[in-house]
Amino acid sequence: MAVRSPLEQRRAQHQRYKEDVQRTGKPFYPWAMFHDTVMSLVVVSVIVALACIWYFTSGESPGEPGLLGPRFTSEADPGTTSFIPRPDWYFYFLFYLLRIFKWPESVILGTVGIPTILLLLMLALPFLDVRRERRLLRRPVAVVAAILVVLSMGILTYKGATTEESLGGDEALIEEWMEANNLPEEARAGAVLYAETGCQQCHLYLGAGSANLGAPELTAIGAEGGKGVDYFARYIGNPRQFGNTVMPIYGESLSEENLRQMGIFLDASKGPGGGG
Amino acid sequence: MPRAKSARRQQIERAVLYPLDWLEERSGLIGGVKYFIFRKVPQDIGWPQTLGSATLTAFIVQAVTGAILAMYYKPHPETAYESIRYITNDLTLGWLVRGMHRWGASVFIILMFFHMARVFLYGAYKYPRELNWIIGVLLLALGMFEGFTGYLLPWDQTSYWASVVGININGTAPFLGPFLAQFLQGGAEIGADTISRFYALHMLLLPGALFALIGLHLYLVIRLGVTSPPWSPEAAGRDRAEVAPTTNGRAGLVRPGSRGGLTRTGVRK
Numbered sequence: 001m002a003v004r005s006p007l008e009q010r011r012a013q014h015q016r017y018k019e020d021v022q023r024t025g026k027p028f029y030p031w032a033m034f035h036d037t038v039m040s041l042v043v044v045s046v047i048v049a050l051a052c053i054w055y056f057t058s059g060e061s062p063g064e065p066g067l068l069g070p071r072f073t074s075e076a077d078p079g080t081t082s083f084i085p086r087p088d089w090y091f092y093f094l095f096y097l098l099r100i101f102k103w104p105e106s107v108i109l110g111t112v113g114i115p116t117i118l119l120l121l122m123l124a125l126p127f128l129d130v131r132r133e134r135r136l137l138r139r140p141v142a143v144v145a146a147i148l149v150v151l152s153m154g155i156l157t158y159k160g161a162t163t164e165e166s167l168g169g170d171e172a173l174i175e176e177w178m179e180a181n182n183l184p185e186e187a188r189a190g191a192v193l194y195a196e197t198g199c200q201q202c203h204l205y206l207g208a209g210s211a212n213l214g215a216p217e218l219t220a221i222g223a224e225g226g227k228g229v230d231y232f233a234r235y236i237g238n239p240r241q242f243g244n245t246v247m248p249i250y251g252e253s254l255s256e257e258n259l260r261q262m263g264i265f266l267d268a269s270k271g272p273g274g275g276g
Numbered sequence: 277m278p279r280a281k282s283a284r285r286q287q288i289e290r291a292v293l294y295p296l297d298w299l300e301e302r303s304g305l306i307g308g309v310k311y312f313i314f315r316k317v318p319q320d321i322g323w324p325q326t327l328g329s330a331t332l333t334a335f336i337v338q339a340v341t342g343a344i345l346a347m348y349y350k351p352h353p354e355t356a357y358e359s360i361r362y363i364t365n366d367l368t369l370g371w372l373v374r375g376m377h378r379w380g381a382s383v384f385i386i387l388m389f390f391h392m393a394r395v396f397l398y399g400a401y402k403y404p405r406e407l408n409w410i411i412g413v414l415l416l417a418l419g420m421f422e423g424f425t426g427y428l429l430p431w432d433q434t435s436y437w438a439s440v441v442g443i444n445i446n447g448t449a450p451f452l453g454p455f456l457a458q459f460l461q462g463g464a465e466i467g468a469d470t471i472s473r474f475y476a477l478h479m480l481l482l483p484g485a486l487f488a489l490i491g492l493h494l495y496l497v498i499r500l501g502v503t504s505p506p507w508s509p510e511a512a513g514r515d516r517a518e519v520a521p522t523t524n525g526r527a528g529l530v531r532p533g534s535r536g537g538l539t540r541t542g543v544r545k
Contacts, residue, residue: 010402013403016513017501020512020513020514021318022316025316027315028312028317031317032502033313035323036326039323039327039330039333040329040330043330043383044333047334047376050375050382051374052372054378062432072357072364073434075433076353076357076431078465078466085441087424087438088382088424089382090382090385091420091424112453119413125401127406132402134398135506142396146393146396150393212441213441246444
């Protein structure tokens, strides 16, 4: 047999495939169609079963959870501050990825970089792996890559699903902050504002809040020198001026006085034991 | 008597066949369907190859339940939540339709991943099926975007805040990010314009693209055939040089081409 180019080999193989199927294959109906029909019935039954379990174990009022979560939570309210954002489960991996990367240096890597690279790799796969070999034992790179992808997606999804977050704007929490962070009395108004305006949806403060979109922890933000009350007030007023395109612009919803109070609060936040 | 019966039978047959012939003559569709149903598939395929059609079934469930939901859902911040509450708690069997749509979405996504894993493990994305793999990846991306846009529509706290984060994530992308976020949001804040946009994407643009790509996906599956499991000794298209000596060393020597013609052993070349 003459040595043939890879493309010729692939073409010959597909030709063999077509001949083999013609000669030894079975007709789609009834063999494969039987399998497909049974499988489809299983799929529909599973969907109906999930819907039934979800409905019959949950209550009529908002937020009354059954085995599969509530029918709906309370109506959307852009003004609330105490709600923890949570996407549907198949975005948990992305959601958790965002906690690993911190604003501003590497957050783009988490939000856009890694998903884009994954998508491009998937699209390019048939052109990266052009060998004819299909047996798993002879495709070690593909097998290891598959195991790594499944493992990391699994771990990220699990982490995203089980991360506990505490949010709260109650007085006890603010009292705790005043105490633990050794805050002066004039920082109280800013602390209350901080808890009420939704900062905690993205920022962590003394272990409370969330860590979304790579937002930094603010527990000891005042200890990073060179900032000061004015800087914080201007930053919160319009983060765009500081090159931050993610954080909402609070200059529209908060007054000058409010912004200054927040500035005092953040400037006074020097971390537990760092105040003194 | 038998003659009369056969004449009547012929008449019935003609009556049944006439519209089919009429359609076939003008479109060729009957031949296409016949080809689809009676085409040969490799003898060693089984349950793993049903994941694709299972995914299609889940998609059809989404399309049907989605169309019913659209008859009762009112996409506006002031009415959306109440219409979802009505569908779930008051409307006859509304809970079943919404429940199936909600959980069907998860099943659809899971099945897409399983189907993709099967194709990957079987090496079924290789020549000549590269294009179909690419279409599959696009279907996965569009399917997840369907999930993202559908999640906002109930307009409860969960969906609202998840969408806030989701839109902000889009906003962090370089260059196009802010425009994409602005486009999704539709206004200064997430409100009536956002719902309208998500609704239009969720039940017009994305399903349309999904339908078209699924059609193309199926066309290529039928045109190129289903792959055998690569480890199967009877895999269609296997290399003869490697298999022949292990199964029957004399096959090519004693009775050349007795079962499959000379090309099997490459003698003709």
